[in-house]
Amino acid sequence: ETGVTQTPRHLVMGMTNKKSLKCEQHLGHNAMYWYKQSAKKPLELMFVYNFKEQTENNSVPSRFSPECPNSSHLFLHLHTLQPEDSALYLCASSQDLTSGSYEQYFGPGTRLTVT
Amino acid sequence: AQSVTQLGSHVSVSEGALVLLRCNYSSSVPPYLFWYVQYPNQGLQLLLKYTSAATLVKGINGFEAEFKKSETSFHLTKPSAHMSDAAEYFCALKTRKLIFGQGTELSVKP
Numbered sequence: 001e002t003g004v005t006q007t008p009r010h011l012v013m014g015m016t017n018k019k020s021l022k023c024e025q026h027l028g029h030n031a032m033y034w035y036k037q038s039a040k041k042p043l044e045l046m047f048v049y050n051f052k053e054q055t056e057n058n059s060v061p062s063r064f065s066p067e068c069p070n071s072s073h074l075f076l077h078l079h080t081l082q083p084e085d086s087a088l089y090l091c092a093s094s095q096d097l098t099s100g101s102y103e104q105y106f107g108p109g110t111r112l113t114v115t
Numbered sequence: 116a117q118s119v120t121q122l123g124s125h126v127s128v129s130e131g132a133l134v135l136l137r138c139n140y141s142s143s144v145p146p147y148l149f150w151y152v153q154y155p156n157q158g159l160q161l162l163l164k165y166t167s168a169a170t171l172v173k174g175i176n177g178f179e180a181e182f183k184k185s186e187t188s189f190h191l192t193k194p195s196a197h198m199s200d201a202a203e204y205f206c207a208l209k210t211r212k213l214i215f216g217q218g219t220e221l222s223v224k225p
Binding site: 105 | 147149151156157158159160161164166205209212213215216217218
């Protein structure tokens with residue numbers, strides 16, 4: 001596997017379910033990100049991790065819970081979601097937050113539908 | 116405040132025609148700017164980046180962008196559109212984090 005991978009690619013869940021999204025990067029990066037992409041809206045940054053430490057929580061509801069066990073893996077735990085949470089969830093990585101290499105590399109996304 | 120504005124949510128061109136996607140930015144510090152492309156059901160792919168070196172930046176797939184400080188613009192161009200260029204394009208500004216524009220959907224007519 002190369003680049004940034006995300007699983008599952010598609011997820012349908014009820015409002016009372018608990019599920020997790022997984023992201024893995026094979027680029028040797030130290031910063032990882034979760035974005036939400038809804039139709040007709042700009043990308044919304046949700047969380048940022050740098051060297052496994054959370055550096056940003058962009059006022060995300062607590063029903064979204066991130067976890068970064070190491071620099072290569074990032075999870076997004078979901079529970080009691082709402083229909084408006086249906087969106088494409090994108091994971092990205094970059095070298096880190098301070099090295100000057102600013103470009104982010106994105107995974108293919110998980111298409112989440114909340115019923 | 117830092118911001119990115121993409122003019123036109125949808126642009127349609129004929130195959131072989133010039134592609135011009137507009138991006139304007141607002142930044143209180145020298146900007147780092149990016150263009151990303153998103154094909155259907157995929158993530159974002161970096162097309163090119165401006166990081167204060169040459170003002171004309173060449174990217175992948177024949178795209179290029181010119182940084183114009185006086186106009187606070189970073190428009191994306193390609194001389195001749197191909198059907199495979201149909202996608203959504205995002206301009207982004209790096210501050211403490213990446214700020215994305217709303218996106219421009221490019222359609223290419225045969």
